[in-house]
Amino acid sequence: MATNAQKYCEELYARVVERNANEPEFHQAVQEVLESLVCVLERYPEYIDLGIVERMVEPERQIIFRVPWTDDLGKVQINRGFRIQFNSAIGPYKGGIRFHPSVYGGIMKFLGFEQVFKNSLTGLPIGGAKGGADFEPKGKSDAEVMRFCQSFMTELYRHIGQDVDVPAGDIGVGGREVGYMFGQYKRIKNAYEAGVLTGKGLTYGGSLARTQATGYGTVYFADEMIRAKGMSFAGKTVLVSGSGNVALYATQKVQELGGKVVAMSDSNGYVYDPDGICFATMKQLKEVERGRISEYLKQRPNAQYHKGCSGIWTIPCDIALPCATQNEITEADARILVKNGCKAVAEGANMPTDLAGTKVFIEAGVLFAPGKASNAGGVATSALEMTQNSMRLAWTFEEVDAKLKNIMVNIYKNASKAAEEYGHKDNLVVGANIAGFLKVAEAMKAQGLV
Ligand code: NDP
Numbered sequence: 001m002a003t004n005a006q007k008y009c010e011e012l013y014a015r016v017v018e019r020n021a022n023e024p025e026f027h028q029a030v031q032e033v034l035e036s037l038v039c040v041l042e043r044y045p046e047y048i049d050l051g052i053v054e055r056m057v058e059p060e061r062q063i064i065f066r067v068p069w070t071d072d073l074g075k076v077q078i079n080r081g082f083r084i085q086f087n088s089a090i091g092p093y094k095g096g097i098r099f100h101p102s103v104y105g106g107i108m109k110f111l112g113f114e115q116v117f118k119n120s121l122t123g124l125p126i127g128g129a130k131g132g133a134d135f136e137p138k139g140k141s142d143a144e145v146m147r148f149c150q151s152f153m154t155e156l157y158r159h160i161g162q163d164v165d166v167p168a169g170d171i172g173v174g175g176r177e178v179g180y181m182f183g184q185y186k187r188i189k190n191a192y193e194a195g196v197l198t199g200k201g202l203t204y205g206g207s208l209a210r211t212q213a214t215g216y217g218t219v220y221f222a223d224e225m226i227r228a229k230g231m232s233f234a235g236k237t238v239l240v241s242g243s244g245n246v247a248l249y250a251t252q253k254v255q256e257l258g259g260k261v262v263a264m265s266d267s268n269g270y271v272y273d274p275d276g277i278c279f280a281t282m283k284q285l286k287e288v289e290r291g292r293i294s295e296y297l298k299q300r301p302n303a304q305y306h307k308g309c310s311g312i313w314t315i316p317c318d319i320a321l322p323c324a325t326q327n328e329i330t331e332a333d334a335r336i337l338v339k340n341g342c343k344a345v346a347e348g349a350n351m352p353t354d355l356a357g358t359k360v361f362i363e364a365g366v367l368f369a370p371g372k373a374s375n376a377g378g379v380a381t382s383a384l385e386m387t388q389n390s391m392r393l394a395w396t397f398e399e400v401d402a403k404l405k406n407i408m409v410n411i412y413k414n415a416s417k418a419a420e421e422y423g424h425k426d427n428l429v430v431g432a433n434i435a436g437f438l439k440v441a442e443a444m445k446a447q448g449l450v
Helices: 004-019 024-043 052-056 105-121 142-159 175-189 210-227 245-256 279-288 293-299 309-314 331-339 355-363 377-391 397-421 428-447
Strands: 061-070 076-087 093-099 128-133 165-168 237-241 260-265 269-272 304-307 319-322 344-346 367-369
Touching: 004 024, 004 052, 024 052, 024 105, 024 355, 024 428, 052 428, 061 105, 061 142, 076 093, 076 105, 076 142, 076 165, 093 105, 093 175, 093 377, 105 128, 105 377, 105 397, 105 428, 128 142, 128 165, 142 175, 165 377, 210 245, 210 319, 210 344, 210 367, 210 377, 210 397, 237 245, 237 309, 245 260, 245 279, 245 319, 260 309, 269 293, 269 309, 279 293, 293 304, 309 331, 331 355, 355 367, 367 428, 377 397, 397 428
Parallel strands: 093 128, 093 165, 237 260, 237 319, 319 344, 344 367
Antiparallel strands: 061 076, 076 128, 260 269, 269 304
16 A cells, blocks of 8 residues: 555656656656655654655755847847756855757756755765756857857846856856856856856866866766675776766776767767777767767777667677667666676766666666766865865865765765665665755755745
C-alpha cells in the first residue's frame, strides 16, 4: 500500500505538471527529486505539514522580459530573456545564464530547480536561480553579441546584485559574454560591484581556475566515485560529449589522470580519434577559433568525423562523461553503453541522461554520478570568486584548485552517506537529492512561511 509520503509526492507531481503545462524538462527534474524524497518525508512528515516541498517546486520569482537589439545590418531583432529566482533559503540566488535558441520557461525552470540542490550540496551559502535567452550566439559578430548582452543586462540589472542574485555563464555564455554584461551593469549602476557576476576575466575580478572548474570538478568527483570501487582513470577509455567549456576541461583532467579520451562532439557530429583527442588542438579550435568540430580533422588526419552527435555513445568505453546538454543520453544510448562495457558515468552537463537512461545505468550497476552533484564544481568556484571579490584579494590557481577538489570529495561523501542512511546504498541520484534537500528544508523551516 502506498504510504502518505508516496501519495503526497504523486499528487504534488500531478499538480506540478498541471500548473507548468508543456514544460517536460521541468517535470522530469521534479519527478526525479520527488521519487528520491519519499523516504525522507516518511521519516520527517513535518516537511509535508510545513509545505516545504510544495514551496520548493514553485519558484520564488520568475522574470520574463523583452531583449531588443539591432544586428550588423541595422535590422531590429527581438529575443526573450528570463531569470528564474528559485530559492533563496540558504543564500543569495546563484546560477548561470544560457544563450541558446532552445531556451524557454521549461528549460529555465528545470535548471533553476536543479541549481537549488546543487548549490546546497557545495556546502556554500548560495541559493538557486537560472537565466538566459533564446538567443543564438553562434554565427554572430562580436559587436552583435555585445549589443545583445548590453540590452539583456539593461533589464536584468534591476533584479540582481552581489547580495541578491549573482549570475554566471552556461551554454553560449563564456568569458566574452560575462565581460560585456559586467561592463553594462557597472555603467548603469555607477559602482564597481565585482561580486555581481562570476566567471569574470582575470583582469577585473575573476578567479583563477573558474574556467576549468566544472570540467575538473566533474572528473574529481568521478575519480572519487570510481576509487571507492577500486578503479582509477589510468589506462581507461573515456568518451566526452560536447566540446565547450565543461567538455574541454573534463578532457584535460582525464588526460592528466592517465585516461584516454577518444571522442568528443558538438551539436552537428562527433570526432573519434583513436590516438586520443589532442587537447591543445581542440581548445584552439573551440575556444579561440569558435569553429565546428569537423575542422579538428585538419590538424588530426587520423581522426574520423561522423555526423549526428548521439552516435558518440556507440563507441566502446570504460567511462562516459556527458558534458553537452540535457537528455543527450536516452534509454537506447544507455543500453548500448552498458552492452559495450561502460562501468561509470559522470554527468558534466545538467540532466544529460533521461530518467529511463538513468534507470538502465543504476539497474546495470554502472557507477552513476548525477550532474547536480558531479558538475557542482563550477558554481562552487563561482562562490569562491565571490569570496575573493569580498575580501579584495586573489588566490593562486593551486589554492582554488585544492579547494575545488576538497569540495568535490565532500559532495561525493555527503551524497554517498545520505544514500546509505536512507537505504539506497551506492545510489548517488537519491543521495544527492536527499543531501541537497535537507539543508534547504531546514533553513526554510527556520525562516517560517515565506
Ligand atoms: P558551452 O556552450 O561552452 O558548450 C556546450 C557544448 O555542448 C558545445 O559543444 C555545444 O555544441 C554542445 N551542445 C549544446 N547544445 C547542444 C545540443 N542541443 N545538442 C548537442 N550538443 C549540444 O557550454 P558549457 O560547456 O558551459 O555547458 C555544457 C553543459 O554543462 C550544460 O548542460 C550546462 O548547463 C552544464 N554546466 C555548465 C557549467 C559551467 O560552469 N559552464 C556549470 C555546470 C553545468 P555546439 O557548439 O554545436 O552548440
